[in-house]
Each structure stands twice: as structure tokens, then as C-alpha cells.
Amino acid sequence: MNVNQGTILVTGGAGYIGSHVVQQLGEAGYQIVVYDNCSTGSPSSVLYGDLIVGDLSDLDRLYQVFATYQFTAVLHFAASLIAPESVTRPLDYYANNTRNTLNLLRCCSVMGVNKLIFSSTAAVYGEPKENPVQETAETLPINPYGRSKLMSEWLIRDYGNVSSLRYVILRYFNVAGADPRGNLGAIAEKATQLIRVACDAALKRRSNLGVFGTDFSTPDGTAIRDYIHVEDLASAHLAALQYLEEGGNSQILNCGYEQGHSVQEVIDRVKAISQIDFPVLKLARRTGDPASVVACSDKIQSLLSWKPRYNDLDTIIKSTLDWERRRKVNSPTFLHNRSSTSDASLKVV
Secondary structure (H helix, E strand, O other): OOOOEEEEEEEOOOOOOHHHHHHHHOOOEEEEEEEEEOOOOOOHHOOOOOEEEOOOOHHHHHHHHHHHHOOOOEEEOOOOOOOOHHHOOOOHHHHHHHHHHHHHHHHHHHOOOOEEEEEEHHHHHHHOOOOOEEOOOOOOOOOHHHHHHHHHHHHHHHHOOOOEEEEEEEEOOEEEEEOOOOOOOOOOOOOOHHHHHHHHOOOOOOOOOEOOOOOOOOOOOOOEEEEEHHHHHHHHHHHHHHHHOOOOOOOEEEEEOOOOEEHHHHHHHHHHHHHHOOOOEEOOOOOOOEEOOEOOOHHHHHOOOOOOOOOOOHHHHHHHHHHHHHHHOOOOOOOOOOOOHHHOOEOOO
């Protein structure tokens, strides 16, 4: 598709999820500016558009960027996202997640930007009472990460109520996988997501894998989660952007497959696909870990006509393994093979 809808701002577009969305936006013909402090992302992950290395806490610079480019929409990914870390560093999480969302909204207000897509999380639900979890479920986050994201949602909703802003808040479940073409994947060295950690163990980058809780009320005793491929999540953002461009009203939407897999099932599949065994340690439950969290995704599929392409655990694991096998460990400036994005141009401003 060839679009001419003005320039899109993508905050955090050098990170794992943001970079996959930038690639899809670029391939769809959008003009893109990525604003990222590159604390966890990398310039080499930005395959389209202009990259501005900056922090959302720098409100003066942010205003200048908005004034220069005259954005028509904002996709906001930039955030801190490790839940256990948020417990020990709550002020950092409220600053980077909540305050910086406020800064972004101030710029949107002054510069007249009225379309926003926000990267939220299933952590806002806390310990859900029912599965699959619907968007109308009670929001009772159990850690500063989830609370900082929910507070950001409140900011967006409150501002939307008194302005022309229309938004789509996307609540992610467990994001995993990598671009099947090999252009992009996770590069942060501190892997915390189960599938990537298990792949690290299979590739002997760690000596073992710890399982937090084997006595949940689930068929095999380990926790169940809904894993969504990062490419499907990226396509949901493009569908949400098109929805807003066509005049759609503000929405909150879950991003998942309505399909849960247990921790033990993931481990077994990683071992089978990699054909490598690795030690697994049984550890005590972490405080607040729910037994099962699975998305109800009826709303996003019906409203945005979103159709996942990679709804398969083995596919998610294989793409992660392929990426991790070729990724240079301890090299945050790993340059990707851009053969399938040969028309991409990157300008660091």
C-alpha cells in the first residue's frame, strides 16, 4: 500500500516491538520519524525513516521535533517494562512511563496531533478473575510497571475526553518471536521473556532455566500465558493506525491469540525444536503471579479486521531460535541483514 498521510512519530522505535512496527510502516509507504534514547534499543534496528536520539523527558527538544515535522499521528512505545525491576525502582518507572507519556500528550495538545496509538500491557489487569480476559475486566495492577501503564492510560483517556484526540490503547499479552526474514529481533542482553530465556538456555548462553512455580492450578502445575508473535502485534498497530485515519473512535483493545500455553509446554517445545536439552530448576512462585492469563481478542479481530498470521507456538519459537543463533551476543550495534528492505533509508538526526 502506498500512503500519503503525513509523517508518523514512533517513540521507542529502535526497540524490540517498535522496530518491527517501523519496518511494517516503512514497507506500507509511511514517512516515519523515530524518537528513541537507545538505552535498550539500537540505531541498527531502525530500518526506515529518520532516527532522532533523544529522551522524552527533554520536553523542550520534544516540542522542537513536533514543530519541525508536523506529525499527523503518534505511536508511543518508549517505556520501561520489566515488572520485577519496577518493584525495586518504582520512581524510575513512573518517570519514564507515566511522566513521559504526559510530556508526549502536552506536545500533541500544543501541536494539534489528534491520533495516538499507545503501547499498554495486560499487566494492568493484575490477577484476572476470569479467562479469557476481556477489555472490560477490572484493572488492578500488582506492580509499579502495571500501575505506571494504567496511569498512562488514564492520562490518555482523560485528555481524549476534553480534546479532539482519538486513540487506540493496545494491551499486549506475552510478546515473542522475531521477523521471519531475519531483519529484526530482540537485542537487549537482559532477556526476561520465557521463550527467549529458554532459547538462551538451549544455546548454552545460560547454565539453566528457572521455573517460578510448579504448583499452580493448571494441568501441569506451571503458569499459563498467551504468547503473541511480534509480527502479528506489529500488524495490529498498522490496522489501528488505519482505523484512526478512517475516522474511528477511541478504543482499548487486547492483543493476544485467545490461546494459552504453560511454561512447561514452552520449555518442552524449545527443547524439541532446538534438539538440545538443558537443566530446568523448580523455584518458588513469585508474589502475585497469576495461574493463567489469556486474552479475549474478539474485539480487535472484529473492529480492526485483524487476522494473525503466526498464531502457532512452534513458529514463534523457531523464529526466536533462528534470530538468536545469528545474533552477536554482547553487540548492541549488531547490523542486520537488510536484503529484504533494500529500499530502506536511515538518517540519524
